[in-house]
Amino acid sequence: MPVVEQRIALLPAAGSGSRMASAIPKQYLPLAGQPVLRHTVQAFMIHPAIDRIVVVISPEDEWFDEYDWQFAQSKLTVLRCGGASRAESVRNGLQAIAPVMADSSWVLVHDAARPCLAQADLSRLLQTLADDPVGGILAVPVADTLKRAGEGQQVVETVPRDGMWQAQTPQMFRHGVLSKALSGELDAGVTDEASAIERLGYAPRLVAGSARNLKITFPADLALAEWIIAHPA
Numbered sequence: 322m323p324v325v326e327q328r329i330a331l332l333p334a335a336g337s338g339s340r341m342a343s344a345i346p347k348q349y350l351p352l353a354g355q356p357v358l359r360h361t362v363q364a365f366m367i368h369p370a371i372d373r374i375v376v377v378i379s380p381e382d383e384w385f386d387e388y389d390w391q392f393a394q395s396k397l398t399v400l401r402c403g404g405a406s407r408a409e410s411v412r413n414g415l416q417a418i419a420p421v422m423a424d425s426s427w428v429l430v431h432d433a434a435r436p437c438l439a440q441a442d443l444s445r446l447l448q449t450l451a452d453d454p455v456g457g458i459l460a461v462p463v464a465d466t467l468k469r470a471g472e473g474q475q476v477v478e479t480v481p482r483d484g485m486w487q488a489q490t491p492q493m494f495r496h497g498v499l500s501k502a503l504s505g506e507l508d509a510g511v512t513d514e515a516s517a518i519e520r521l522g523y524a525p526r527l528v529a530g531s532a533r534n535l536k537i538t539f540p541a542d543l544a545l546a547e548w549i550i551a552h553p554a
């Protein structure tokens with residue numbers, strides 16, 4: 322297969338959802354009548370600038386095949402190569418597609434657990450970074466005052482919030498540099514792709530996103546996502 326420059330959405334979907342405390346992984350919980358993952362796939366399926374969607378699931382996943390993915394068959398590839406951490410799942414996915422990917426291809430890593438990604442936000446990321454030499458991420462400026470807790474959960478400091486942003490996904494980088502960034506030790510400090518890119522000495526660009534692009538982490542987030550899906554921007 323020829324190696325061509327593409328824009329690939331890589332969706333890590335191999336987590337166990339422990340903070341959700343549900344019987345099934347949160348990416349398969351029902352949201353507006355469909356599993357969470359279907360909404361996430363759909364956001365990239367309908368965007369004309371995305372060439373392929375690669376979903377990384379756990380080798381032990383027993384839920385994915387329970388659903389109909391025909392709607393996305395023209396773009397969708399599923400890889401059962403999820404790892405012990407999000408970063409490992411992303412690295413494994415990158416390695417699996419490497420033989421058919423130009424180093425210059427854009428990879429947009431997006432949490433399967435973020436099903437409310439708006440087309441306008443995705444378009445803004447793609448347009449802002451189209452010629453960027455490094456890449457970047459969707460993010461939102463911190464709106465609350467930040468406190469650092471001590472061992473007894475008492476305040477030890479108020480963290481100045483000027484210039485503080487909350488990272489979201491997609492996180493968009495070239496396949497070659499992202500693969501290099503994730504080839505190092507994936508310790509607890511690598512909680513997103515940008516942190517690995519920063520370790521190479523690069524400065525990813527922050528692209529303003531929306532609080533609607535929430536990550537479903539805790540049970541209450543599902544109700545918020547239901548409202549967001551029911552009230553398109």
Ligand SMILES: Nc1ccn([C@@H]2O[C@H](COP(=O)(O)OP(=O)(O)OP(=O)(O)O)[C@@H](O)[C@H]2O)c(=O)n1
Nearest residue numbers: 333334335336337338339340405406407433434
């Ligand atoms: N080993 C892992 C861990 C997480 N993820 C994915 O990375 C995204 C963000 O991770 P997170 O919200 O932490 O999901 P979980 O790890 O499933 O949640 P928890 O930390 O509560 O267990 C999710 O789409 C999740 O499926 C993954 O692909 N592989």
Ligand SMILES: C[C@](O)(CO)[C@H](O)COP(=O)(O)O
Nearest residue numbers: 407432488489490512513536
């Ligand atoms: C990648 C991410 O969504 C950016 O905020 C976040 O770091 C994922 O954290 P998680 O604990 O793996 O959900």
